Amino acid sequence: MKLLITNGYIIDPTQGINAGKDLLIEDGRVVGFADRGGGAPEDTEVFDATGLVVAPGFIDLHVHLREPGQEYKETIETGAAAAVAGGWTSVCAMPNTDPINDNPAVTQFIIERAARAGLANVFPVGAITKGSSGTELAEMGEMKRAGIVAVTDDGRPVPSAGMMRRAMEYARGFDLTVMDHCEDRSLAAGGVMHEGEWSLRLGLRGIPALAEEIDAMRNCALAELTGARVHLAHISTIGALEAVRRAKSHGLQVTCEVMPHHWSLTDEAVEGYDTNTKMNPPLRSRAHVEAVFEALRDGTIDAIATDHAPHHADEKALEYDHAPFGITGLETGVGLALDRLVHPGIISLERLVELCAVNPARIFNLADRGTLRRGAWGDVTILDPDLDWTFDASHSKSKCRNTPFSGWTMQGAAVATIVGGRIVYRRERVTDPDGAPI
Amino acid sequence: MNNRSDPISTQVEEDDATVPGTPGRRTKPGLARKHLLGIRELSAKEITYLLDTAETFRDISQREIKKVPALRGRTVINLFFEPSTRTRTSFEIAGKRLSADVINISAATSSVTKGETLLDTGHNLEAMGPDLIVIRHPSAGAPHSLARICNAAIINAGDGAHEHPTQALLDALTIRHHKGHVEGLRVAIIGDILHSRVARSNIHLLTKLGAHVTLAGPGTLVPADFAALISAGDAVPGDFGPGSLRLAAKVEEAVEGVDVVMVLRIQRERQGTAFFPSLREYAVHYGLNRERLKRAAPDAIVMHPGPMNRGIEISSDVADGSHSLILDQVANGLAVRMAVLYIFAGGSSTIGATARAEL
Numbered sequence: 170m171k172l173l174i175t176n177g178y179i180i181d182p183t184q185g186i187n188a189g190k191d192l193l194i195e196d197g198r199v200v201g202f203a204d205r206g207g208g209a210p211e212d213t214e215v216f217d218a219t220g221l222v223v224a225p226g227f228i229d230l231h232v233h234l235r236e237p238g239q240e241y242k243e244t245i246e247t248g249a250a251a252a253v254a255g256g257w258t259s260v261c262a263m264p265n266t267d268p269i270n271d272n273p274a275v276t277q278f279i280i281e282r283a284a285r286a287g288l289a290n291v292f293p294v295g296a297i298t299k300g301s302s303g304t305e306l307a308e309m310g311e312m313k314r315a316g317i318v319a320v321t322d323d324g325r326p327v328p329s330a331g332m333m334r335r336a337m338e339y340a341r342g343f344d345l346t347v348m349d350h351c352e353d354r355s356l357a358a359g360g361v362m363h364e365g366e367w368s369l370r371l372g373l374r375g376i377p378a379l380a381e382e383i384d385a386m387r388n389c390a391l392a393e394l395t396g397a398r399v400h401l402a403h404i405s406t407i408g409a410l411e412a413v414r415r416a417k418s419h420g421l422q423v424t425c426e427v428m429p430h431h432w433s434l435t436d437e438a439v440e441g442y443d444t445n446t447k448m449n450p451p452l453r454s455r456a457h458v459e460a461v462f463e464a465l466r467d468g469t470i471d472a473i474a475t476d477h478a479p480h481h482a483d484e485k486a487l488e489y490d491h492a493p494f495g496i497t498g499l500e501t502g503v504g505l506a507l508d509r510l511v512h513p514g515i516i517s518l519e520r521l522v523e524l525c526a527v528n529p530a531r532i533f534n535l536a537d538r539g540t541l542r543r544g545a546w547g548d549v550t551i552l553d554p555d556l557d558w559t560f561d562a563s564h565s566k567s568k569c570r571n572t573p574f575s576g577w578t579m580q581g582a583a584v585a586t587i588v589g590g591r592i593v594y595r596r597e598r599v600t601d602p603d604g605a606p607i
Numbered sequence: 608m609n610n611r612s613d614p615i616s617t618q619v620e621e622d623d624a625t626v627p628g629t630p631g632r633r634t635k636p637g638l639a640r641k642h643l644l645g646i647r648e649l650s651a652k653e654i655t656y657l658l659d660t661a662e663t664f665r666d667i668s669q670r671e672i673k674k675v676p677a678l679r680g681r682t683v684i685n686l687f688f689e690p691s692t693r694t695r696t697s698f699e700i701a702g703k704r705l706s707a708d709v710i711n712i713s714a715a716t717s718s719v720t721k722g723e724t725l726l727d728t729g730h731n732l733e734a735m736g737p738d739l740i741v742i743r744h745p746s747a748g749a750p751h752s753l754a755r756i757c758n759a760a761i762i763n764a765g766d767g768a769h770e771h772p773t774q775a776l777l778d779a780l781t782i783r784h785h786k787g788h789v790e791g792l793r794v795a796i797i798g799d800i801l802h803s804r805v806a807r808s809n810i811h812l813l814t815k816l817g818a819h820v821t822l823a824g825p826g827t828l829v830p831a832d833f834a835a836l837i838s839a840g841d842a843v844p845g846d847f848g849p850g851s852l853r854l855a856a857k858v859e860e861a862v863e864g865v866d867v868v869m870v871l872r873i874q875r876e877r878q879g880t881a882f883f884p885s886l887r888e889y890a891v892h893y894g895l896n897r898e899r900l901k902r903a904a905p906d907a908i909v910m911h912p913g914p915m916n917r918g919i920e921i922s923s924d925v926a927d928g929s930h931s932l933i934l935d936q937v938a939n940g941l942a943v944r945m946a947v948l949y950i951f952a953g954g955s956s957t958i959g960a961t962a963r964a965e966l
Contacts (some may be wrong), residue, residue: 366835370647372747372769372804442748486726488746490767 171195172590173209174549177218180522181225183540187519192223194547194590201543216592218551221584224522225541226258226548228529230348230426231323231402231474232499234260234291237278238267243479243568245279248499249288250566251477253594255500256583258548259290260477261533264301265324271296271307273315280316288593289586290548292318292533294348297336301325304332306339313343318533321348323402328354330387337397346424346533348400351384351409352376352449361490363436363451371439373489376451382408389416392423400532401425403476405450407460414469424532426472429498429505432461434573444485444492445573448478462515471528473521475502479569497567501560501574503552507581511554518554526550547590554581642754642761643951645770646811651847654779654812661780661939661946667704668941678707681738681952686728687764688714688744693913693937694764694773698741701944707738707952729753738952742766760951768802773947774912775808777940779816781932782867784939785908790817790847795861795903797895798871798920799828799882805912806871810836814850822854823861824871824893827882829854858893862903868930870895870911870921886919896922900930908932 174192179202191207193200209215234248245262252260262279264270270279276293283291295317296307301324309320320340326349327333333349340347357380362368364375385401389412392399404410404425416423430448435455438446446452464470478495485492503525510516516524530539537545562575586594638653646654667675683702687695695711702709712732723731725744729752732740737759742750747767754761765771782789794813800806800822813820814837822829837852855861862868873889883889900909909921909930917923926933 364832366832369801369830369832370807370836372767372807374768442751483724486724488725488744488752489748490746 170590171210171213172216172547172587172592173213174216174218174223174551174587175209176205177221177223177551179223179541180519181541182519182523182527183225184542186541192541192549194549194587197547197589199541199543199545199547214592216551216585216587220553222518222552222554224550224552225526225539226546226586226588227256227503227525227550227583228259228261228533228535228539229257229474229477229499229502230261230400230472230529230533231428232260232262232477233265233479233495234262234279235266235479236282237275241568242481245282245291246286246288247566247568248477248479249283249286249291251497251499252289253586253588254566255475256503256550256552256586257289257499258550258586258588259292259535259538260499261292261294261318263321263323264294264296269296269301270294270312270317271299271301273308273311276312276315276317289588292316292535294319294321294323296320297322297327297347298332303328306336309340309345310343313345317345318535319346319348319400321350321402323348323350326350326352326354326384330391333388334391334395337391337395337399341395341397344398344534346398346400348402349384349388350402351381351388351404353380353383356380356383360451361447362439363453365436365454367436367439367454371442373439376449378406378408378453378457381406381450382412385409385412389413389421389423392416392421393419396422398422399424403428403431403450403474404470405431405453405461406457410460410464410469414464414467417469424471424528425469426474427461427465427470428474428476429502430496430573432458432465433505433509438573439489442489443573444487444489445496445571447489447492447494448476448496449494465510465516465524470524472532473502473506473524474529475499477567479567480571481569482571485571495571497562497565497569497572499567500565501572501577501579503550503583504558504560504579504581505574507552507554508579512580547587549587550583551585551587552581553584556580556582556584558582638950641951642750642763643772643947644750644754644761644763646772646775646808646815647770649815651815654776654815657776657943657946657950658780658783660950661776661942664945664949665780665939665942667945668938673704674706675704676706677949678702678705678738678952681707682736683707683709683739683741683948683952684732684737684759685709685711685764686732686740686742687712688742688749689765691743691765693940694743697937697940698762698764698944698948701941701948704941705945705948707948710737725749725752726756729756733757733759739948762947762951765804767804768807769804770808771804771912772808773940773943774805775812776947777936777943778809778869778910778912779812780939780943781910781936782908784935785932786866789813792818792867793865793904794818794820794867794869795855795865796820796822796869796871797858797861798824798893799873800824800833800871801828801830801882802874803871807836809869810852814852815847817847817850819851820853821861821865822852823856823858825883825889858895858899859902862895862899865903866907868895868900868903868907868909870909872912872914873916873920890919894918894920894922895925897924897928900925910936912936
């Protein structure tokens with residue numbers, strides 16, 4: 170089976186390519202580039218990418234697919250459908266399912282379900298501790314053998330520095346990246362939004378930036394002590410970015426990711442008490458958003474991830490205090506990046522590809538991904554950076570609609586998603602603005 | 608503002624006024640909003656209109672026959688998810704004096720305990736067609752959720768630590784009565800600012816009317832960010848000079864020379880964790896006693912939203928002393944709530960005329 174992507178503009182930072190070329194994929198792997206207009210070999214499907222950007226497949230390091238256990242929120246199949254509709258060829262599934270992915274049986278289940286769905290690649294991330302309870306190490310070695318690509322207790326951060334030290338030391342032996350949700354719970358205690366003038370004004374309990382910062386500093390210090398590969402999830406604060414910047418300057422193997430909502434909205438959006446503005450880490454103040462822009466510019470931030478966290482409408486219909494944290498994000502992330510980072514000139518298209526494909530593959534050791542080198546997996550994200558479109562959550566492929574971005578108009582979108590040489594999503598321009606899976 | 612027409616308003620003569628300064632004297636409604644969710648979004652003009660209207664209702668409560676038919680045929684639901692005696696009773700009496708049908712629902716007796724959500728409760732009440740829903744709820748923003756789904760006008764009677772607009776209005780009415788104005792006054796608010804919806808509503812109202820507000824209390828209960836509370840997003844042009852807001856390190860400093868001292872209740876029910884070591888220490892270092900009150904202006908007035916913890920945030924001699932207006936506040940609360948119910952039930956100029964005629 171062959172696929173030729175013709176007339177596109179290739180951006181592959183791993184090979185320093187920024188040029189109009191044709192790309193040939195055969196039997197799921199990249200064969201190589203050809204000059205435009207070379208014609209298609211026999212038995213080849215042709216994708217005309219005229220006016221479009223062709224990039225290595227985007228990898229979302231941070232999604233919640235809810236299966237097993239919370240299939241009323243999302244399944245691996247619906248989550249994967251949302252992923253490819255948003256331009257993500259691969260997603261990394263957080264372990265806070267029910268049961269928690271803290272053993273190889275759950276890992277295998279997720280991999281089998283993903284294979285059956287046959288849309289995006291789904292890479293399970295295992296728990297650091299059994300039941301993510303923060304007390305006993307989970308079977309990282311067995312889970313790695315079953316297919317996990319990293320470990321984290323996301324949503325329930327490892328509270329004790331001693332436990333985290335042991336986890337980092339142990340994970341090193343399996344070359345697993347330790348990903349941590351940075352949050353000091355004693356500081357965050359009971360908070361539902363960013364602590365600042367808006368939390369005071371709205372009478373909501375605040376989560377201070379320091380809750381994230383102090384834990385990020387701890388994790389950087391532990392990375393230095395243990396030599397582990399440490400990835401800080403959903404960073405949103407000045408101090409945490411500063412900690413990462415410092416760790417990098419000291420040569421530590423510390424990386425971090427940011428979420429589109431943390432550069433698209435501020436804590437002021439909570440006014441009106443829309444529970445679709447409630448997530449953890451919370452929407453921050455303008456100064457923190459500026460710090461995110463700066464860290465995207467200067468290279469401190471390694472990856473863009475969505476923290477796609479579907480919740481049922483009934484759950485989000487509760488009082489702000491009681492609604493769960495989290496918003497969906499798979500279908501809006503790339504649009505928000507193009508619209509609010511690339512078009513205003515904060516980052517280049519090439520840097521976007523690094524943030525969404527090249528670096529994520531490196532951070533979680535995903536072999537032969539994040540690149541269009543010969544022999545790499547034929548995962549390709551095709552962008553139309555200039556497409557004007559409006560996101561309508563009611564047409565979302567996710568089971569849930571908990572997003573603050575419904576009705577937002579953006580310039581730029583992923584218009585086709587190719588996984589293993591197979592076109593799994595294609596947005597029909599003009600005629601079908603919502604796109605349709607093929 | 609409700610735009611429903613009132614069938615009885617057309618039958619009334621406009622020039623039948625016997626009481627000066629009644630709401631009907633205004634040719635335009637003073638508020639361009641349907642719900643009373645907070646003070647922050649109100650303009651100084653709107654606040655003044657509410658206070659002026661409340662003045663007229665004060666007079667009604669002084670009469671022998673305290674009932675007027677202004678809201679005859681209207682239904683007011685008091686939906687209380689938190690224990691409250693003062694505010695609920697005040698709204699109930701206010702509604703009854705205006706001849707509204709008043710129904711009280713408290714969370715303990717509603718289906719809330721069976722797991723019904725606030726929105727389902729709202730939809731169910733809405734199906735019964737009330738004109739006004741007065742809601743008190745432990746979560747900030749609960750009235751806003753109801754306002755999104757209800758046709759009834761929603762009156763916030765206190766939502767979490769967010770706002771308690773009628774309390775601020777009655778405090779302002781009390782101040783106006785004793786000082787003649789709010790503009791230019793120096794006001795100290797003492798105590799648990801962090802958890803206080805009364806403090807937030809008062810800060811907004813007093814500064815919008817041009818007062819200079821100083822906050823003081825334990826560092827755990829008076830976060831420094833409060834100084835920015837009125838700076839962003841609140842620029843509502845008013846008729847008054849600019850108010851101001853600052854934090855004082857000590858209660859003594861905050862009350863120095865002030866015209867008004869507002870003492871806040873220590874809300875033990877809202878303090879999940881300890882914010883100060885003991886009630887005894889609080890009383891000694893932060894309570895308003897006669898000694899501290901001496902630092903205020905000689906004609907300073909003392910207010911407390913109630914219920915008081917005597918001997919903790921306020922000493923009994925101050926609470927019962929000559930500076931104290933605590934019981935005036937309660938009386939004014941009734942007038943304010945009558946005004947609020949009246950206006951938000953659709954008290955347009957024509958309905959105002961109705962009330963005026965019937966007064």
